[in-house]
Every structure is written in C-alpha cells, then in structure tokens.
Amino acid sequence: MFWLYFFGLSLLCIIARVYVRLYKVSHVPKEIETEGFELQGRKLQREYLVVYLLAVAADWLQGPYVYALYEQYGFDKAQIGFLFVAGFGSSGIFGTFVGSSADRFGRKRLCLVYGLLYSISCITKHFPNFIILLVGRLLGGISTSILFSSFESWLVSEHNKRLLPGWLLSEIFAKAQFGNGLIAILAGQVANVLASSFGKVAPFDASIIILSIMSLMIYLKWDENYGDSRKEANVGFHFALHSLFAEQRIWLLGVFQSCFESVMYIFVFMWTPALQITSTTIPHGLVFSCFMVALMLGSCTFTILEGYIEVVQLLRISFIVAAVVFIVAISSSTLWAVFFSFVLFETICGIFFPSMAVLRAKTIPNEYRSTIMNLFRVPLNFIVLIVLLADWSVSTTFGVCVFLTVVAIFSHHLYLCQREVQNVREKTVSNDA
Structure with a gap:
C-alpha cells in the first residue's frame, strides 16, 4: 500500500509542478524582459541552485548511515546518543560566531569553509575512535550552521545588489526546497548502493567528492559579499544582538522560526517510533520517500498560493495545520491516520521553508544577516537537545510539539500586530511630510 501512496503523491507533485511552470510563464511581469532583468535573474538562479543543491546533497548522503556506522564500530546507544547531541550542541554554541x-x-568564504569543515568531518568517519568521531560531529555541527545561514545570506545580498525583482527571490527559494526534496530521495538511494557495494563509510567519501565540486563552483562562479566588514567579528556580534532585541519584529520572527524548526527536528527523530506503535512492519525507506515527495509538493503549493495569499499569512496557516497534525498523531492509534497526518506535516514544511526565507529577507538587516540567522538557531538546538535527552514517550514528545506550534502561532500573531503598528507609523510620517 505504501507504494500506492508514494506514486499517488508523486503524481500530485508532477501535476503541481506542471501547473507551476504554466502559472509562472503566464504571470511573469512583461516589463522584466524589456528591462533586461530576466537574464541576470536566471544567471543568479543557476549560480545559487547548482551550489546549494550540491551542498544539501553532501549533507543528505551522510544521513542514512551515521548511526549504522557508529554501531558497526561497536559504540553503544548511550555513546551514539552523546555523539548526536554533540552535533546539536556544537551548532548552538559555535553557530553565532x-x-x-x-x-x-564574507559569505562566499564561509561557504567555502563549509566545504572544508564538512569534508574533514567525513574523513573522521574512517576512524573507529570516539574522540576523533566526536571532533567530526563538532565540525559537522559548525558546518550545519553555515549551510542554514551563509548560503541564504549570500543569495539575498546578491539579489539586492543586482536590483532584481522580489518575485524572483520567492521563486528561487521555492525551487531550492523542491530540489532539496528530490535530492534527499536520490541521495538515500545512492547511499544505499554505495554502502552495500563498498561499506558503510562509502557514502561519506562520496560526500567529500560532492563538497569538492561544490567548493570549486563557489570559487569560480560566486562573487563575494559582506554584511558590515568594517566591524570586528565580536563587535559585529554585539551589534547583531542589539539589533535583534531592539527591533521587536526581528526577535518575534526568531521565536516562531525556532519553535517550528524545533518541531521539525523532533519529528525527524520521532516519526519512526510513532509509526511503529501502530504497526511493526514499516518500510522506512519508502515512508521517507513519501515524506520527501510531500515536501516537494509543499514547495509547489507555496509557489501557487503566494500569488494569492501573502507569505506571512501562509505561515499562520502552516502553524495552525501543524498543531492539528500533532493532535491527530497523539489521539489516533490508526496507522493511516498517523501516516497521512505526517505527510501533511511534511507538505507544510515545504511551504514553511520558502515562506520563512522570503520573510527573513524582508525583515533581517543585511549587515548582520548571517549572525542573526545563527542566533535564531541557538534556542532551536537547545530545545531539540532537551527533548532528546529527556527520552519522553511519543505522546509526551508530540505534546511538546503541539505546545511549540501554539507558541509559534502566538508569536506570529504578535509579529503581525507589530507590523501593523509600524505601517501606521510610516503612514503618519508620510502624511506629515
């Protein structure tokens, strides 16, 4: 039956993607061509998407066999858990710096550092030594912080520098999320083939090759851009922290982003035990593929809906649906009800990521964009750490997810109120002038 659901979701995704292609062709502003923006926009889109998809491919290749490799080296569950916790802790502590x-x-330089540090992290997987593997996890945590901040910061800065239209940024973010889902499915299959043929460390070696290609593309194709390069790193961090708390909209955005992404990471760890409560025969690889297709479907849904609904309102709907999803997961003992609620959650994630990226681009000042984005990840990492270390039951953990989504809904509402206040002030100033 899961194959049927996979093909059904895939068919929906293909239909949505075809509609998106037709929709975008008919809705691209005519003046874009005459003003010569289209050529520059497509160039930026290629430069970013090729590099970004290589970056996430290197990340996805490693995922399926991290735990299995540690287990093969003879480490027990507690030691493996500590290694995973170290990765989240590293991301939370070092990410801000x-x-x-x-x-x-420079954002380009840090993206090159991502390639270097993650490659070293992959090399450590060849050594069945706990300390060496711990160093690899710490480097992996730092690399993850770069992946989820510096790449996006580079794109937004280049988009603004080239004076490109706002709709193009939304399109790039949506395509990046669609590609991320597709890459996840392909990477999982490639990792399986490599591990079966050459051993469990082979996917990590393949990741090094992809990271090398990615780094070469960045070096040859990307221009450098900065936040505020005149300030020392520690001074820049101080100013970013001040900017974060001085502007209410920024820290409210950080609250609902951290809450929702915490839920997402908790879900990654909990969907397997949640489904196994309802059935012991779960085809994990196929279920994961269904989730990734749902993620792609969500990115297409974002592209379609953002022409009719404001991005900030899409986020409100996403948070409300996510809360309902976990209430269903807690209250239902039926496999299909839980499975389809999880599919819906992954679809919501596909809407959330490009929506959030667009909202960050409008809200966070360019001078401290990477710093503030990493500050947002500090509470996220520590929330996930607490939940993982607590080792609660599935229903209790999903209860925490409901609570976090409610906090996201409330902080999002305050964000909207603050935005309305600012709009009124700007109108008043404009009328007085």
Whole structure:
C-alpha cells in the first residue's frame, strides 16, 4: 500500500509542478524582459541552485548511515546518543560566531569553509575512535550552521545588489526546497548502493567528492559579499544582538522560526517510533520517500498560493495545520491516520521553508544577516537537545510539539500586530511630510 501512496503523491507533485511552470510563464511581469532583468535573474538562479543543491546533497548522503556506522564500530546507544547531541550542541554554541564571521569576512568564504569543515568531518568517519568521531560531529555541527545561514545570506545580498525583482527571490527559494526534496530521495538511494557495494563509510567519501565540486563552483562562479566588514567579528556580534532585541519584529520572527524548526527536528527523530506503535512492519525507506515527495509538493503549493495569499499569512496557516497534525498523531492509534497526518506535516514544511526565507529577507538587516540567522538557531538546538535527552514517550514528545506550534502561532500573531503598528507609523510620517 505504501507504494500506492508514494506514486499517488508523486503524481500530485508532477501535476503541481506542471501547473507551476504554466502559472509562472503566464504571470511573469512583461516589463522584466524589456528591462533586461530576466537574464541576470536566471544567471543568479543557476549560480545559487547548482551550489546549494550540491551542498544539501553532501549533507543528505551522510544521513542514512551515521548511526549504522557508529554501531558497526561497536559504540553503544548511550555513546551514539552523546555523539548526536554533540552535533546539536556544537551548532548552538559555535553557530553565532560563525555567523558574525560570515558577515565580516564574507559569505562566499564561509561557504567555502563549509566545504572544508564538512569534508574533514567525513574523513573522521574512517576512524573507529570516539574522540576523533566526536571532533567530526563538532565540525559537522559548525558546518550545519553555515549551510542554514551563509548560503541564504549570500543569495539575498546578491539579489539586492543586482536590483532584481522580489518575485524572483520567492521563486528561487521555492525551487531550492523542491530540489532539496528530490535530492534527499536520490541521495538515500545512492547511499544505499554505495554502502552495500563498498561499506558503510562509502557514502561519506562520496560526500567529500560532492563538497569538492561544490567548493570549486563557489570559487569560480560566486562573487563575494559582506554584511558590515568594517566591524570586528565580536563587535559585529554585539551589534547583531542589539539589533535583534531592539527591533521587536526581528526577535518575534526568531521565536516562531525556532519553535517550528524545533518541531521539525523532533519529528525527524520521532516519526519512526510513532509509526511503529501502530504497526511493526514499516518500510522506512519508502515512508521517507513519501515524506520527501510531500515536501516537494509543499514547495509547489507555496509557489501557487503566494500569488494569492501573502507569505506571512501562509505561515499562520502552516502553524495552525501543524498543531492539528500533532493532535491527530497523539489521539489516533490508526496507522493511516498517523501516516497521512505526517505527510501533511511534511507538505507544510515545504511551504514553511520558502515562506520563512522570503520573510527573513524582508525583515533581517543585511549587515548582520548571517549572525542573526545563527542566533535564531541557538534556542532551536537547545530545545531539540532537551527533548532528546529527556527520552519522553511519543505522546509526551508530540505534546511538546503541539505546545511549540501554539507558541509559534502566538508569536506570529504578535509579529503581525507589530507590523501593523509600524505601517501606521510610516503612514503618519508620510502624511506629515
């Protein structure tokens, strides 16, 4: 039956993608061509998407065999858990300093550092030594912080520098999320083939090759851009922190982003035990593929809906639906009800990521973009750490997810109120002038 659901979701995704292609062709503003923006826009889109998809491919290749490799080396569950926790802790602690370095020394340089550090992290997987593997996890946590901040910061800065239209940024983010889902499915299959043929460390070696290609593309194709390069990294961090708390809209955005992404990471760890409560025969690889197709479907849904609904309102709907999803998961003991609620959640994630990226681009100042984006990840990492270390039951953990989505809904509502207040002030100032 899961194959049927996979093909059904895939068919829906193909139909949505075809509609998106037709929809975008008919809705691209005519003046774009005459003003010569289209050529520059497509060039930026290619430059970013090729590099970004290589970056996430290197990340996805490693996912399926991290736990299995540690287990093969003879580490017990507690030691493996500590290694995973170290990765999240590293991202939370060092991520903020990484962000300020990107703003000061350049986003291109930090993306190259991502390639280097993640490659070293992959090399450590060849050694069945706990300390060496721990160093690899710490480097992996830092690399993850760069992946989820510096790449996007580079894109937004280049988009603004080239004076490109706003709709193009939304399109790039949507395509990036669609490609991310597709890459996840392909990477999982490639990792399986490599591990079966050459051993469980082979996917990590393949990741090094992809990271090398990605780094070469960045070096040859990307221009450098900065936040505020005049300030020292620690001074830049101080100013970013001040900017975060001085502007209410920014920290409210950080609250609902951290809450929702915490839920997403908790879900990654919990969907398997949640489904196994309802059935012991779960085809995990196929279920994961269904989730990734749903993620792609969500990115297409974002592209379609953003022409009719404001991005900030799409986020409100996403948070409300996510809360309902986990209430269903807690209250139902039927496999299909839980499975389809999870599919719906992944579709919501596909809407959330491009929506959030567009909102960040409008809200966060360019001078400290990478720093602030990494500050947002600090509570996210520690929330996930607490939940994982607590080792609660599935229903209790999903209850926490409901609570976090409610907090996201409330902080999002305050964000909207603050935005309305600012709009009124700007109108008043305009009328007085």
